[in-house]
Amino acid sequence: MSQFKLKKIPLLMFLSTFPIYSFAGQTTFQYEHNWKSMDRIHGDTIKLIHKTDDNWQYEFKFGVTEGGGNKRDVLYDDMQGGSGGVVIQKTFTFDDGWGSIIPSLELGFSKDSTLYQPGLKYSYKINSDWSTSFRYRYEWKKISHAERYKRAKIAGKQVKYVASSNTGRNRLDWALMYSGIKAFNFAYTFNYYFGDYTNNSYKALRNGFSKNEYKAYNNKKTDYEQEFKITYNYSKLFRPYFSISDVSKNKTTNTRQAKFKVGFNYAFGQSNSKDSNFAYKTYFKYAHHYGLTSHYHGDSFGLYTDFDKKGYVGLSVNTYNQLKNRLFFDDIVSSHYQIYGGYNFYLADNWVLTPNMDVRFYSGGGYKAKSKENLPHYQLGDVSDSQRPGVRYSPALKLTWLQSDDLSFYGQYRFEYRKVSRSKREDSVQGYVDNRARNRFDIGTDINLTPDWNIGYRFSYLKGNYVLHNDKKHDYQQELDINWQATKVWQVNFAAEDVAKSVHSDAREAKLALGLSYLF
Numbered sequence: 001m002s003q004f005k006l007k008k009i010p011l012l013m014f015l016s017t018f019p020i021y022s023f024a025g026q027t028t029f030q031y032e033h034n035w036k037s038m039d040r041i042h043g044d045t046i047k048l049i050h051k052t053d054d055n056w057q058y059e060f061k062f063g064v065t066e067g068g069g070n071k072r073d074v075l076y077d078d079m080q081g082g083s084g085g086v087v088i089q090k091t092f093t094f095d096d097g098w099g100s101i102i103p104s105l106e107l108g109f110s111k112d113s114t115l116y117q118p119g120l121k122y123s124y125k126i127n128s129d130w131s132t133s134f135r136y137r138y139e140w141k142k143i144s145h146a147e148r149y150k151r152a153k154i155a156g157k158q159v160k161y162v163a164s165s166n167t168g169r170n171r172l173d174w175a176l177m178y179s180g181i182k183a184f185n186f187a188y189t190f191n192y193y194f195g196d197y198t199n200n201s202y203k204a205l206r207n208g209f210s211k212n213e214y215k216a217y218n219n220k221k222t223d224y225e226q227e228f229k230i231t232y233n234y235s236k237l238f239r240p241y242f243s244i245s246d247v248s249k250n251k252t253t254n255t256r257q258a259k260f261k262v263g264f265n266y267a268f269g270q271s272n273s274k275d276s277n278f279a280y281k282t283y284f285k286y287a288h289h290y291g292l293t294s295h296y297h298g299d300s301f302g303l304y305t306d307f308d309k310k311g312y313v314g315l316s317v318n319t320y321n322q323l324k325n326r327l328f329f330d331d332i333v334s335s336h337y338q339i340y341g342g343y344n345f346y347l348a349d350n351w352v353l354t355p356n357m358d359v360r361f362y363s364g365g366g367y368k369a370k371s372k373e374n375l376p377h378y379q380l381g382d383v384s385d386s387q388r389p390g391v392r393y394s395p396a397l398k399l400t401w402l403q404s405d406d407l408s409f410y411g412q413y414r415f416e417y418r419k420v421s422r423s424k425r426e427d428s429v430q431g432y433v434d435n436r437a438r439n440r441f442d443i444g445t446d447i448n449l450t451p452d453w454n455i456g457y458r459f460s461y462l463k464g465n466y467v468l469h470n471d472k473k474h475d476y477q478q479e480l481d482i483n484w485q486a487t488k489v490w491q492v493n494f495a496a497e498d499v500a501k502s503v504h505s506d507a508r509e510a511k512l513a514l515g516l517s518y519l520f
Contacts, residue, residue, distance in 0.1 A: 025052040025520050026270055027282045027305050029313070032263030038249055039257065040072035041065060043082065046339055048303040048315040050282045050520055055091040058284065060084075060302045060315050062337035064361050064391075071423075080389035080421045081363035083110040084317040084337045086301065089121075099124035104137075109319050109334040111365035111389075112147040116140045119171075129180035135173040140198070142166050144365075145331045146322050152204035162201045165212060169195030185231040194222045215251040223248050229261075240264040268305065279308040285316070287493065287515030293501055294509065295324040298335065304517075313341035320365075333365035335387065342398070354398040358414075364389035364424060388433060390420040396440075406448035414440040438464030456481040469500035491517040 030047040047061040062084030067074030085108035093100040100123050108115030119137035126132060143164045150163040175189040193216060202209035217223035229243035245259040268280055282305045289298040302316030318335045321327070342356030364387065396414035403409060418436040426432040444458035460477040462468055468475035478498040485491050493515035501507040 025050055025282065026267055027051075027280070027303070028265050028267045030263060030265050032261055034259060034261045036247070037258040037260070038255070041067060042073075042075050045263075046315065046337075048305070048313075050284075050303055052520055055093075057087075057089045057091070058303070059087040059089075060317060061087070062315070062317060062361065064337075078422055079361060079391045079419075080424075081111075081334065081337050081361035081391075083108055083115075083363075084334060085109055085115065086317065097125070106137075109317060109332060109365075111333055111363040112144050114142045114144070114332050116142070121173075129178060131177045131179075133173070133175045133177075135171075135175075137171040137173075139169040139171060139195070140166065141169075144322055144333045148201075150204070154204065154209075155207055159204075161204065161209060162199070163203075165197035165199050165201035165214075167195060167214070168198045169193055169216075183233055185233065187227075187229045187231075189225075189227045189229070191225040191227075192222070193224065196221055217248040217251060218254040219252055237267045237269060238264065239266075268307075281306050281308075282520050284518040284520070285314075285515065286517075287495075287513045289320075289511060289513045292510045292512065297321045297325075297327055299332070302338070309344060311341065311343040313339075315339050322365075334363040335365055336360045336362045336392075350402045352400045352402065354400065356396050356398060358392075358394040358396070360392040360394075362387060362390050362392070364421075388420050388424045390418065390424070392416060392418045394440075398442075407445070409445050410443070412440075412442040414442070416440055436464065436466050438462050438466075438468070452485040454481075454483040454485075456483075467503050469503060470506045471504055475500050489519040491519075493517060 028047075028049045028051075030045075030049065032045040034043050034045070035041070043066065044064040045061060046064070047059055049057065049059045051057045063082035064079050065082050066076060067078050071078065085106060087104060087106045089102050089104035091100050091102050102121040102123065104119045104121065106115065106117040106119070108117065117137050117139045119135060121133055121135035123133040124131065143166055148162060148164050149160055151158055151160050153159075170193065172192045173189060175187060178186045195214065195216060197212065197214045201212045203212055214221055225245055225247050227243055227245040229241060231239055231241040233239055241261075241263055243261045245261070246256055247259045249255040249257050282303060284301070285304050286301040287299070289300070290296070298318065298320035300316050300318045302314060304312065304314040306312045316338045318338060319332045320335050322331050322333055338358065338360045340356065340358040342354045345353045345355075347353055394414050394416045396412055398410055398412040400408055400410040416438050418438075420433050420435060425434060439462070441461045442458055444456060446454065446456040448454050456479075458479045458481075460479075462475045462477070464473050464475075467473055477500075480496050482494045483491055493513070495513040495515075497511045497513075499509055499511055501509040
């Protein structure tokens with residue numbers, strides 16, 4: 001239930017059930033690798049961006065760090081999730097060449113905070129070669145409940161106190177761009193930051209408390225960055241780039257360092273355009289999850305792109321609430337970030353073989369229990385799956401039999417390898433957790449009841465090298481999906497899943513999900 005599939009099923013025939021309709025826009029995949037010269041920590045950023053013809057833009061992204069977040073010069077090893085989120089913006093163009101104005105809103109999530117960032121950008125084209133822009137953003141970071149409060153022994157008494165503050169930060173950007181050379185674009189950006197805490201927090205001392213003071217750089221409340229970027233226009237669809245930035249190293253000194261970025265943008269072409277290499281459709285997906293026994297809420301949202309039955313790629317940001325029975329953005333932190341994709345091989349008229357891959361980067365949001373009493377507070381997702389920082393690699397092979405236009409059956413084998421960050425494999429409460437692997441076997445069916453209603457069922461058997469359920473190394477799961485095509489572009493999804501509740505008993509739990517899919 002962690003990943004909704006668009007199921008006007010059979011899946012491979014999903015798109016053909018829609019009436020002929022023109023959904024325009026362009027979807028872009030972006031990958032970026034970064035490295036800081038003094039910290040010497042590697043990281044990656046992955047984005048899916050969809051821009052409509054009426055100038056709306058939706059960007060879904062997440063960051064990954066290597067080396068467990070604290071080991072230098074480690075490349076593509078010991079990876080874990082960082083922060084992720086969504087950016088929504090709209091471009092309004094003025095008449096007579098007076099440029100454009102772009103309001104935006106960003107929601108970001110990390111392992112211990114939620115970020116709200118509204119902004120406004122003005123862009124102006126000076127002439128055919130030069131352009132410039134100015135942007136203001138206000139960034140409010142809300143610290144999660146688990147990180148906000150701590151306990152300390154003061155004058156012989158245990159006292160609960162506010163240990164971390166929410167932060168309000170103002171961001172001012174100025175950029176100058178040059179495109180006078182056909183093969184290259186050049187850009188210079190200057191960023192200035194100033195901020196403060198929006199509430200008081202304290203540090204515990206032996207006989208009292210001291211108030212925390214906000215510091216951004218060099219013991220001051222301000223900071224700045226500079227970036228120079230070169231983009232190579234290899235083609236209309238593929239554009240690699242390189243940038244170097246001047247950034248601060250820490251909050252208490254004036255030491256600065258270089259940050260290098262190398263990446264590329266690949267645009268899939270125009271949706272449904274005959275000029276594209278392949279037609280495709282892009283969907284926004286959202287689902288809200290709730291455990292009937294655990295009483296924890298969670299949310300997942302992202303973009304999904306289907307390449308005209310040839311394959312698919314998707315990206316999702318997955319969050320949960322650290323407090324029971326709390327909805328939506330009340331104390332939300334990240335659980336994991338997910339990128340997945342597959343390619344369809346048509347073996348015969350009714351048989352399709354789909355090798356696919358699912359990679360999840362866990363941020364470790366709330367994984368570390370402060371005491372044994374609140375340990376269940378962090379047992380989310382699959383009961384046998386640690387929420388500690390790390391990554392899960394899940395290659396799979398799926399075989400689908402399209403029995404008719406309205407009925408299909410499938411079987412799938414998936415190998416799931418869970419790699420926990422080395423620095424987080426052991427803690428004082430939950431003990432030691434090593435890397436883990438399990439085999440997953442799925443069988444299922446999808447039925448089109450009417451042109452607008454679809455139902456699907458899946459049964460999964462899991463066999464691992466560690467305890468999964470009831471002190472045994474095997475487990476099973478069941479899922480029922482109901483999908484209603486409400487309009488040409490909106491689909492409503494409902495799912496109910498039967499999962500294990502405990503690794504040490506035979507108790508089970510029902511998890512429910514209600515979701516929406518929107519076709520751009």
